[in-house]
Amino acid sequence: MAESSGTTLMDLISADPTPVPAQSTSSSASSTASQPSPATASAASHLHHPMSTKTTLGEKKSKRATLMQIQNDTISVAKAALNPVKANIMPQRQRQKKKPVSYTQLARSIHELAATLDQKSSQKQLVNHVFPKLAVYNSVDPSLAPSLLMLNQQCEDRNVLRYVYYYLARILSDTGMSPGGGIPTPNWDALADIDAGGGVTRADVFPRIVNQLTSEASNSEAEFHARRLQALKALTYSPSGNSELLTKLYEIVFGLLDKVADVPHKRKKGVFGTKGGDKESIIRSNLQYAAMSALRRLPLDPGNPLFLHRAAQGVSFADPVAVRHSLEILSELATRDPYTVAMTLEKLASPAGALQDILHLHDVLARVALARLCHSISRARALDERPDIRSQFNSILYQLLLDPSERVCYEAILCILGKYDNTERHGMDERAAGWYRLTREILKLPEAPSKDKSNKTKRPQPLIKLVMRRLESSFRSFSRPVLHAAARVVQEMGKSRAAAFAMGLQDIDESVHVNAFSDALDDADTNDSSHPEGIRRTSSISAGPGRNETIASLLASLMEVVRTTVACECVYVRAMVIKALIWMQSPHETLDELKSIIASELSDPSWPAALVNDVLLTLHARFKATPDMAVILLEIARIFATKVPGKIDADVLQLLWKTCLVGAGSDGKHTALEAVTIVLDLPPPQPGSMSGMTSIDRVSASDPKSALALQKLVQAAVWFLGENANYAASEYAWESATPPGTALMMLDADKMVAAASSRNPTLAGALTRLQRCAFSGSWEVRIVAVQALTTIAIRSGEPFRLQIYEFLYTLAEGGVQSQLSEMHLSNGEDQGVSGTGLGVLITPMLKVLDEMYVGQDELIKEIRNHDNANKEWKDEELKKLYETHERLLDFVSLFCFIPRAKYLPLGPISAKLIDTYRKKHNITASSGSTDPTVVATGISDLIYESTQPAPAASNSSGLDDDLVNAWAANLGDDGLLGNNAPAMSRVNEFIAGVGTDAPDVDEENVFSRPSVGYDDMWAKNLLETNEVEEDDARSGSSSPDSTGSVESSISSHFGGMNYPSLFSSKPSSQSTAKSSGSKYQPTYEGYGSPIREEPPPPYSYSEPQTRESFENPVAGSGSRSYESDDEEPRKSSGTRFGTALYDFTAGGDDELNLTAEEELEIEYEVDGWFYVKKKRPGRDGKMAGLVPVLYVNQS
């Protein structure tokens, strides 16, 4: 504002006679800058009428506006003949060859002409030249007001007066400088302040204008009434903040209505407000119009019975616009107090009442308002006692479905669908009920004594049929607005339908014949005439083809038409159609068609990014309505990611991935994760598994910009994978299904991979992809991939951790190439120089894993020593163990979030001992450590209010705890990551690296030997004690390669993105010391260790001799050290019995669902799985199948 006034002031001041650009035009006139004429210098107001709070129908902006601002030369066009100004018109370089008339010139002319009003020529000039030109300016100077008021009083010319009212209204309405259209003008008020003498501000003239207009508005002379209308209109432009004026306006309006509203008025059908009728009634009608229009612009006065009364009277007015305003007021009131409004309108709604007449009123918006009014009243709970009233209004609403105007018909459809019940809680209910109504209810035209001949049709009709026909015909329209609106209506239908399914409305059977409902109501004297607007009816021919229509078939034929609309050349229409298709897509239908539509659409470069993201958000909304569709929606989202990576917002996509993954449920998680990883466009782990790779999956990133965007997306996907793979795979180290010892014996890589993928294909798949990413792709992607792998390694149990460890290790060493080509199918791409540049990054990650393995080995040794010597654990030993535990926890926490209370860096075997120590020293698991400097102590507590194992009951409740927790943590909220629960965002921050700022820990726990050689590790493992190692570690902590710096450099790639993580959702199955104790028992069997409590679960180990080939010294030595004398492999043979230890959800057809405690007969064992038979069929009816070995306790 300051700026604009400054600029203009400069213009005013500058005396340059040949100003070129827009603003300077004004300067030529007000050359006497420092002494601006009162006119120029005066006060306030702008051109625009910013009715801020109102709906913005009215923004009308035409090229003129733009042009004017941009180049004023065009304005000069308008100059031509203005007399007083003529002198000032100079030749101009523009094609008009004329100089624009300046604002000051115009203002001066107004003053001059107002003074010489008696001359005809003055009036002519005003109307033809001065006023029109003034209109192009952005605002009107308040100093013009006196002249305008003078004109208003003295001038007789209607055209002049009309302009005067127009400009007075503009002066009244101004609220501030606005960068709208028109030639910019100064801030008049500011200008007036500067000009201490004689400046006129808006505040100065405001009361005068209001007074004059008020008195005119109250003038009851018949001849004056046209001016009265305009005066009242101008008054309504004044800002609504002025309560004094507001009171005055109410007074005028109600006073006017007192006089004109009460006269009973006979309405003449069909000829509203036009010729005919006596003068008196026409004047009355005009005044009714003026009053009602003004009332509409005044603030609602909901509690005021007079207000309501007057508004209701308006329904019977003769002027159609007055009727519209009255209905609009009523429909707004009805949303607040439906009961009172309904009572007031009771009579009008009757079959012969005035509301029925409005059905035929020639004003579209009036009927739209009627639809809303009827909707509010017919759905009002307050009217439960008066079903008669409700049904009357309902009947009117249904009749509006037959309205010739699409606008009205669609409004009625939307009302019926429950679109306007937006109260969060009832929204879904109303939507569902709306779909029910639409598919079940019947339009029965009232047998009104209406003279309208079209009402002869009495046969009731199912709403759905009417609606479908109407929409189908709309989709054949050539008008883009109609197509857009129709698609929008279909989208709303989809929303209501989804809500109905989600609410489980029992009765939804779309194969029901629609006529089944109407038949019951069929009149005997069916009259098969067409409807007013020409909708043909077929249902009355009792044997006709229409008889067999079902809702499903109607929908199918509608959707067929909708799909063809994709051919529309307007992207906005197409976007709306796609949104409609997404909403109408049901979880059970085939997806191919939608997918190919979207894929081909997205190839069109004319799609703006905003629109693409809008569709993505639609997917998100669709998912929230129907979580079952997670996988389907992800597949669609994938198309976006691959087709238009440059246009989609990675945040939006991540949000979608996240919510879908959470919502996919245990069965869908694998598929959901797969859908995410497709973004990586990596070859599949197994050949052929993605043979269906169509063009949809091919990334189109031809130009550098979208290639860059794609890389960002890939980074995001990789990050997402690392963060959430464990969730998707339900594999957590702290509830691992695999005892550590077992994994350590899987000595060669192939076997390990095989075992891993048979154990958990989801995680194995994710690992494969990440591994590929870690050495192919850009450096940024590789970093993120390595980071992701580390995260997974830390969070997963064996054999995954070991597998990753080995991979990282070889990656750091540079020997990946050969290894990888053995492990995976090469896709022929150049896999890059192995190990390039990543070694430095990997080292700290390897280090943490090293630490953990070393710790585990130490522990095992200790345990053996104790067991052999039959010693109890001393407190000091326990303390040392515990300290190691905590230290490792801190270290691990630097890399990723882990639940401290549950996480056991020393392996599950340490659980018992740690627990013992904690008990002894009263350390609660939730607080984790008594050390106040520990960095991540709080993180787990943020999420896990209680660290108690989830009660068994919740496991069997059928709800996935993960899901529940995730939703509870507000993960599913669509606030675009912004409004996650504080806890979540803190965790996310932490994950993003923020948490690593914590004091001390970095120093203490960062191990930063840039490269730990094979020998080093070997030696360390065998020779060094933990303490020595710790010292070592500390000494190196100042290196820039420290973990902390790696962490932050990586997180900076995602600076501010704050990726969502599912990880913090609480793992579902309880997994505590007790269960893990039992799981891992077998390893120490025979040692008499105090931690042995339960009989060992069987497990078939792989051949001991292969362990020699195992390259990992840490793990290898560990396994060797304790395994040798303990090994007692059980061969699988014969029939045994067992009980299920935990619930198990089958992941495939050949697998079997288990419920904990179930008794089983074990047929045979294969690759870590038991083939078992149940005593009686389970809930799913299956008797036999594969279950993981570890889920069964053999008896």
Add this chain to the structure above:
Amino acid sequence: MPFNGVPAEERLHWRSFLVKLGAENLKGVKNEELLVACHKSVYIVYTMLGDVSIFLVGKDEYDELALAEAIFIITAAVKDICGKPPTERVFLDKYGRICLCLDEIVWNGLLENTDKDRIKRLIRLKPPSEF
């Protein structure tokens, strides 16, 4: 009165949005052929009339169809005043009356008069219905 009903702080944003929209889509469009767009919950209907582009922006009850109706009224009024699809020059010459028409069609951000004759009367300060 351009930008009637739009909060001052949004006008600049809208202006650039619409200018872009027009520049991208209005080339080669026939007179009075309606184009549609939407931005969040706001609908935009726009068209070309002679040298002039007209944009209408609305939301809630002023959806695409209501705007299409309003734009029809506006183009009719403009044609009426200018006698034919206006050139830039003619449009500016008649700009004053066009503003008065708009003032009758849109009042305080709400659609008001839709009847052509009625608008004609009102801009000459005659009552909406005459005797």
